[in-house]
Amino acid sequence: MIIGVPKEIKANENRVALTPAGALELVKRGHTVYVETNAGIGSGFEDSDYLEAGAHILGSADEVWAIAEMIMKVKEPIAEEYGRCRENQLIFTYFHFASSEELTKAMIKSGAICLAYETVETKDRQLPLLIPMSEVAGRMAIQEGAKYLEKPVKGRGVLLGGVPGVEPGKVLIIGGGVVGTQAAKMAAGLGAQVTILDVNLARLRYLSDVMPPNVTTLFSNEYTIRRLIQTHDLIIGAVLIPGALAPKVITRDMLKLMRPGTVIVDVAVDQGGCIETTRPTTHDHPTYIIEDVVHYCVANMPGAVPFTSTVALTNATLPYALQLANKGWERACRENHELFLGLNIVRGKVVYKGVAEAFGLPYEPLENI
Numbered sequence: 001m002i003i004g005v006p007k008e009i010k011a012n013e014n015r016v017a018l019t020p021a022g023a024l025e026l027v028k029r030g031h032t033v034y035v036e037t038n039a040g041i042g043s044g045f046e047d048s049d050y051l052e053a054g055a056h057i058l059g060s061a062d063e064v065w066a067i068a069e070m071i072m073k074v075k076e077p078i079a080e081e082y083g084r085c086r087e088n089q090l091i092f093t094y095f096h097f098a099s100s101e102e103l104t105k106a107m108i109k110s111g112a113i114c115l116a117y118e119t120v121e122t123k124d125r126q127l128p129l130l131i132p133m134s135e136v137a138g139r140m141a142i143q144e145g146a147k148y149l150e151k152p153v154k155g156r157g158v159l160l161g162g163v164p165g166v167e168p169g170k171v172l173i174i175g176g177g178v179v180g181t182q183a184a185k186m187a188a189g190l191g192a193q194v195t196i197l198d199v200n201l202a203r204l205r206y207l208s209d210v211m212p213p214n215v216t217t218l219f220s221n222e223y224t225i226r227r228l229i230q231t232h233d234l235i236i237g238a239v240l241i242p243g244a245l246a247p248k249v250i251t252r253d254m255l256k257l258m259r260p261g262t263v264i265v266d267v268a269v270d271q272g273g274c275i276e277t278t279r280p281t282t283h284d285h286p287t288y289i290i291e292d293v294v295h296y297c298v299a300n301m302p303g304a305v306p307f308t309s310t311v312a313l314t315n316a317t318l319p320y321a322l323q324l325a326n327k328g329w330e331r332a333c334r335e336n337h338e339l340f341l342g343l344n345i346v347r348g349k350v351v352y353k354g355v356a357e358a359f360g361l362p363y364e365p366l367e368n369i
């Protein structure tokens with residue numbers, strides 16, 4: 001198979017979909033890998049590294065898209081890339097369709113095969129291609145939240161870990177999945193008082209067992225959220241429904257309950273956000289303020305630490321990419337149900353229910369195609 005790796009062009013996106021090590025594994029199996037020049041530079045990989053691994057370098061994105069049977073990306077295609085997507089071309093990337101009607105309709109129009117990292121799912125309901133980036137984003141949520149709690153950037157002026165004689169900051173994490181768990185570990189390590197909310201009692205029991213004493217677990221409901229946001233300094237939105245819009249667990253009216261300078265980090269922004277006032281931001285302009293509450297809603301947080309993120313992502317995606325390349329997408333998805341669940345749009349048909357429901361589009365079960 002011919003695999004193409006274009007350079008990411010979303011604002012401040014420095015990751016690349018494939019490391020030289022990953023390219024080597026594909027080449028060893030008889031596949032051809034084309035990488036756009038400087039695609040890996042932001043992650044610390046030179047063109048020469050890819051050439052040494054047996055890949056080929058092409059001078060433009062148009063060339064890569066035109067020749068590739070499978071495109072490997074990190075982020076969803078943006079408007080200037082829509083026209084490059086073609087019928088029957090396999091695009092393997094993070095799509096997060098439910099947060100963008102424009103992207104969804106563009107991919108329907110393209111006739112491409114859209115296989116989304118974020119909906120590949122194992123039998124035990126794990127999301128193996130979302131986990132590594134969720135781990136990065138969860139840890140970064142505390143790192144960024146701590147920074148924006150500083151007074152010069154309009155935060156409350158609270159040091160999360162406190163100092164002797166001064167109580168530590170309070171962190172509220174809504175959602176006890178991968179993002180929430182990683183955020184809790186980081187916040188607890190800094191010495192903050194941490195509260196994790198979730199609706200899954202089994203998950204709360206697990207977290208209660210593994211977390212240090214400065215982490216409290218509570219069942220999530222609106223009453224509890226309204227009570228806690230009045231006293232917490234940093235709030236992490238970490239709610240996820242795979243392939244669908246995130247539910248709004250904090251509404252606009254709740255902002256009035258928060259103290260001025262409270263910081264919200266909505267990691268669910270890729271799926272529409274779990275805060276009603278969330279809108280996507282960039283690393284260039286990461287925050288905005290509503291009702292004196294600082295919102296940090298960067299849609300590609302792991303892009304700020306591209307070396308770590310790129311290596312972690314390739315570690316997870318490569319086994320699946322090899323299956324797709326070795327067998328072709330149809331056979332690979334028939335034989336591996338995890339990949340089957342990753343299919344969102346196939347030749348103009350929406351085959352993932354959560355995406356169809358998000359925009360009132362016709363849903364076509366994949367078995368019928």
